[in-house]
Amino acid sequence: xxxxxxxxxxxxxxxxxxxxxxxxxxxxxxxxxxxxxxxxxxxxxxxxxxxxxxxxxxxxxxxxxxxxxxxxxxxxxxxxxxxxxxxxxxxxxxxxxxxxxxxxxxxxxxxxxxxxxxxxxxxxxxxxxxxxxxxxxxxxxxxxxxxxxxxxxxxxxxxxxxxxxxxxxxxxxxxxxxxxxxxxxxxxxxxxxxxxxxxxxxxxxxxxxxxxxxxxxxxxxxxxxxxxxxxxxxxxxxxxxxxxxxxxxxxxxxxxxxxxxxxxxxxxxxxxxxxxxxxxxxxxxxxxxxxxxxxxxxxxxxxxxxxxxxxxxxxxxxxxxxxxxxxxxxxxxxxxxxxxxxxxxxxxxxxxxxxxxxxxxxxxxxxxxxxx
Amino acid sequence: xxxxxxxxxxxxxxxxxxxxxxxxxxxxxxxxxxxxxxxxxxxxxxxxxxxxxxxxxxxxxxxxxxxxxxxxxxxxxxxxxxxxxxxxxxxxxxxxxxxxxxxxxxxxxxxxxxxxxxxxxxxxxxxxxxxxxxxxxxxxxxxxxxxxxxxxxxxxxxxxxxxxxxxxxxxxxxxxxxxxxxxxxxxxxxxxxxxxxxxxxxxxxxxxxxxxxxxxxxxxxxxxxxxxxxxxxxxxxxxxxxxxxxxxxxxxxxxxxxxxxxxxxxxxxxxxxxxxxxxxxxxxxxxxxxxxxxxxxxxxxxxxxxxxxxxxxxxxxxxxxxxx
Numbered sequence: 239x240x241x242x243x244x245x246x247x248x249x250x251x252x253x254x255x256x257x258x259x260x261x262x263x264x265x266x267x268x269x270x271x272x273x274x275x276x277x278x279x280x281x282x283x284x285x286x287x288x289x290x291x292x293x294x295x296x297x298x299x300x301x302x303x304x305x306x307x308x309x310x311x312x313x314x315x316x317x318x319x320x321x322x323x324x325x326x327x328x329x330x331x332x333x334x335x336x337x338x339x340x341x342x343x344x345x346x347x348x349x350x351x352x353x354x355x356x357x358x359x360x361x362x363x364x365x366x367x368x369x370x371x372x373x374x375x376x377x378x379x380x381x382x383x384x385x386x387x388x389x390x391x392x393x394x395x396x397x398x399x400x401x402x403x404x405x406x407x408x409x410x411x412x413x414x415x416x417x418x419x420x421x422x423x424x425x426x427x428x429x430x431x432x433x434x435x436x437x438x439x440x441x442x443x444x445x446x447x448x449x450x451x452x453x454x455x456x457x458x459x460x461x462x463x464x465x466x467x468x469x470x471x472x473x474x475x476x477x478x479x480x481x482x483x484x485x486x487x488x489x490x491x492x493x494x495x496x497x498x499x500x501x502x503x504x505x506x507x508x509x510x511x512x513x514x515x516x517x518x519x520x521x522x523x524x525x526x527x528x529x530x531x532x533x534x535x536x537x538x539x540x541x542x543x544x545x546x547x548x549x550x551x552x553x554x555x556x557x558x559x560x561x562x563x564x565x566x567x568x569x570x571x572x573x574x575x576x577x578x579x580x581x582x583x584x585x586x587x588x589x590x591x592x593x594x595x596x597x598x599x600x601x602x603x604x605x606x607x608x609x610x
Numbered sequence: 611x612x613x614x615x616x617x618x619x620x621x622x623x624x625x626x627x628x629x630x631x632x633x634x635x636x637x638x639x640x641x642x643x644x645x646x647x648x649x650x651x652x653x654x655x656x657x658x659x660x661x662x663x664x665x666x667x668x669x670x671x672x673x674x675x676x677x678x679x680x681x682x683x684x685x686x687x688x689x690x691x692x693x694x695x696x697x698x699x700x701x702x703x704x705x706x707x708x709x710x711x712x713x714x715x716x717x718x719x720x721x722x723x724x725x726x727x728x729x730x731x732x733x734x735x736x737x738x739x740x741x742x743x744x745x746x747x748x749x750x751x752x753x754x755x756x757x758x759x760x761x762x763x764x765x766x767x768x769x770x771x772x773x774x775x776x777x778x779x780x781x782x783x784x785x786x787x788x789x790x791x792x793x794x795x796x797x798x799x800x801x802x803x804x805x806x807x808x809x810x811x812x813x814x815x816x817x818x819x820x821x822x823x824x825x826x827x828x829x830x831x832x833x834x835x836x837x838x839x840x841x842x843x844x845x846x847x848x849x850x851x852x853x854x855x856x857x858x859x860x861x862x863x864x865x866x867x868x869x870x871x872x873x874x875x876x877x878x879x880x881x882x883x884x885x886x887x888x889x890x891x892x893x894x895x896x897x898x899x900x901x902x903x904x905x906x907x908x909x910x911x912x913x914x915x916x917x918x919x920x921x922x923x924x925x926x927x928x929x930x931x932x933x934x
Contacts (some may be wrong), residue, residue, distance in 0.1 A: 285739065337723050339670075388911070393612035394918045396725055396865075397670060401856045402907040528731055535724070573735030577728050584724045585714060 271536045275550065275584035282575035291565045300408040300572075303560035304553045308443060315448040316514050318552030320345065323506030325537065325544040327499045331396075332539045333462060334495035336477035340385060340400025341408030341503040341530045344378040346520075348504025349511045350411045351377030353518035354419055356432030357513065363435040370509045377495040378504015381407065386496025390489040396496065412520050418498030421517070426576040428519040440514035446537075452545060455504070461542035471495050496559050503530070511529035529555075532580040551576060620874065621813050623881065641884045642768040646776060647842065648882030651851075653678070653779040654834035655858030656865065656872040657786050663867060664819045666803040666926040667715050670726025672831050673855025674733030675707040678805035678879065679835030681737040684846035688745035689727065693840060696747075700836030701829045707733070708828015712821040719930035730855075738848050751841040753777075773839040783873040790869065799823055803924035806931040816931045819847040831855070853907070860910035882909060 283293030304310045324341040332340035338344075352374030359366065385403055390396040412427065421430040438446045462468040473481040474491045483486050511518055529551050536550070537543035554576070558569035630639040635696035655672050662669035669675075678797060682703035687696020751773050760770040790796035798819055801809040806816045838854075839846045860877060865872030886902055889895045 245906070249783060319792045339723075339727065388915055388918075392915050392918045394914045398859055399911055400669075401853075402860070402910050405853050405907045406904045406911075409900040409904045413898050416900075417898065418632065528727070531724075564920065566705075568739045568741075570738040574732060574739060577731035577735055580724070580731070581714070581728045584728075585718045585720045 267538060269584055271538070271547070274536070274579050277582050278575045278578035280478070281578050282571055283446035285571055285574060286567055289567055291567055296561060296565050296567055299564050300554060300557035300561045302557075304557035304565075307502040308554065312443055312445065312457070313556040314549065314553050316445055316552075317449045317556045318548045319445065320445045320454060320506035320531055321500050321529055321548040321552050321555075322544055323509065324532030325548050326455060326541055327502035327506070328530045328534035329539045329544060330458065330471065330495055330502065331499040332460070332534060333475045334471040334492060336389070336492065336495060336499070337397045338382065338385075338400055338496065338499045338503075339528075339531070340382060340403050340407075341399070341499075341506075343404035343526065344381045344500040344503035344540035345507040345510075346411045347507070349507030350414055350419065350429065350518045351504065352436075352508030352511045353429045353432060355438035355516070359432045359436075360433065361435060366433065366435040367438065367512070368430065370512055371505065374508025374511070375501040375504045378507065379501040382496045382500020382503070383493065386493045386500075389496065390492040408520075411518070412540045415518055415520055419518075426519075431515050432512060432519045436512055437516060438509065445513055447509035450509060451506075451548075455501070455545055458502070462541060465495075483600055493605045495583055512581065529576060532576050532583075535580060535583050547568045616871075616874070617621050625877070628764075635764075637888065639764065639767050641888045642881075643772075643792040644765075644887065645877065645880035645884030646772070647766060647880075648883050649876040650776050650779045651834040651837055651842070651854050652858050652861055652876040652879055653853050653873055654837070656861040656876055657782055658827045658831045658834070658867055658874060659798070659859050659867060660786065660790075660865075660867055661830070662711075662824050663862065663927050664803045665799050665823040665826050666806060666924060666925055666929070666931070667711070667820055668726065668928050669824070669827070670709060670723055670725075671707070671711055671729030671733075671855075671857070673851055673853065674726075674730035674932055675704050675711075675828055675831035675847075676835035676838065676851045676855050677705050677730075677733040677737055679704040679832035680839035681733075681740075681846055683832070683834075683836035684747070684839035685745060687840055688748055691748040691750060693747065693749060695838055697833070697836045700840070701832035704831040704835060705825055707831065708825040709821075711828065712824035715930070716817055716820045716824065719932075722928055722930075725776050734849070737846075739846060741846070745846075747840065748842055750844065774840045775833070775841050778833065779837075780873070782833075783869045787805020787869040800924070803926055806926050808930075810933065820931070857889055857910055859907050862913055863921060863923075864913050864917055866917075867924065879906060879909065882906075895928035 279297065283297070284292045304314050312503045324345060327341045327344070328338055352370045355370040355373035356366075359369070361369065381403060382400070385396045385399040386392075388399050389396040415425040415429055419429045421428055439448075441445060442447065460468075462471065470481070470486050470491045473484065473486055474488050474495070478488050481491070533544060533547040533551055536547040554572045558572045561567050561571070562569045627638065627642065630641075630930040655676060658672050658675070659669055670762075678698040683700025684695050685696075686694050686699030690696065690699075711725055711729060714728070715722045753773055754773060754777065756770040760766040762770070788801065798809065798814050802810075802814060802816050802819045802823075809819075810816050834854075835851070838850055841852060857879065861875045862874050864875040883906060886897075886905055890897065890902060
């Protein structure tokens, strides 16, 4: 909680964006993230240059392979789907003043839960598909609730517990996929394929998981801005003591926000399993969780803006493989670019460069949601 | 109350060790040595956390700081052909990473958790990006056997026959305790972390104190990283730190932000892992490897749930300092 943020001092929930009156602020909301991405690409270009490749060629390969043809676009949509959902997961936490660093673990648990629900039962598709998705969400929610309960009722920092739970989840799903849930008759660490009744269909070429994710962002956006529960989340995030004074059960709200956040991340895993991989394999979902943080902050914790932010990140992720194939550059350059984007978007430096003094006063925007 | 529990637990563990030693000398010594080696990076990393948080800065990025230093230290040593030079490169890298966090969290007043997360992602990305195979260390790190002391039964082979990093870690913990609680620097550091406003009024430069503490603490993270790649693993691989930087944060809390307490907690963690590995190796217990891997993390969560509320973090932690 930063003392300088006006949101803290005048119970900012009456005006969700206290910076509204300044003439620059409207454009700043869009310009800062875009400038951050460009700056990150510029610095990433230096890395590429060190490897002896022309950065422009590399970026051309990166983006054209992802956006150049239908196959590429489908891949981008596939990659973006879990990213939208983990971005939303972090957003819901952030709005409530929580740092859910554990989207990764919740996603994995949700993915394997959905895989189990998908292959283990015989049901008509109308029931089976929703059941498998909801089961994955419940697994993610339950996993996040461990951290949520500890935070709400034992005041244990959710940052540390979610990081620990990530590590536990990685080991747990690896165990599950190698022993109890392993596909019979082969040595690989993976579950059987889900039943056809539980697989997500495609609308023409568009993966339906992507459509589901878009729909979920709208629901979360509506929930955060138009419902009582969303109001509770925002209020607890902006000022827990004021929320308590206003009669909002702060502990219950924190617990619930973590559960919702976990359910979203779990859904990301479920959609990935049921729509793309068709089964659970531990290596498929590496690193998706941290991208959610970058996406949420690029989108300034706005559920609708999460969509373009996730598509941008998804495009880079989709193009990374071609980048390695065609130019020999390690795909981890995308990780570095994304981390730099996160740096520029959350540090006040870009705003300071672009908007001079005004940005200085506002300091870091991310502390406006309650901090740690 | 708490102190009494800690004493009781310590005495019980020590008694258990002596009993075990009477029954099986070699195995006890080997478990304890393993435990101590396991604890070394945890001790150093927990000290990083203590210095930072005592100054009011949350350092989630210890993991990344260690990883970068392990990387730089190993390749530094392999390329220059000199272990000491490699270690110094590792420590220097740690300090650069420390300065990076200090710039973000202190100078730019960024959100401290985000700043730490960025360090972790950048470290994972850069070390994977520049990773290449085929490098080896010029030599094995030498052991320093302290004469006379090393001949004491049980204590000797465990404590006084180790690599230099181990002594450095133990000394750092004790030294940091003295520095924090018995020197002017320590008083200033603690005041900056508890009540920066008052510290500022009494003429302490809050920003500068925080900046340098976080930067220098990064050097210790560098030492921990260099230990991992140069002495413990003798190689570098992707994700070498394997979550130790996060476990260290839990150890810091379990040790109530006190270097000696954290030293005890780290040794306890080491012992738990040493025992689990030995039991597994002897086939006394048959637990899948994944559950052994989970152990430190589950232990962390359980211990945090137990101690929470009984230990208090420094009051000004996580908040950037604004002059009134």
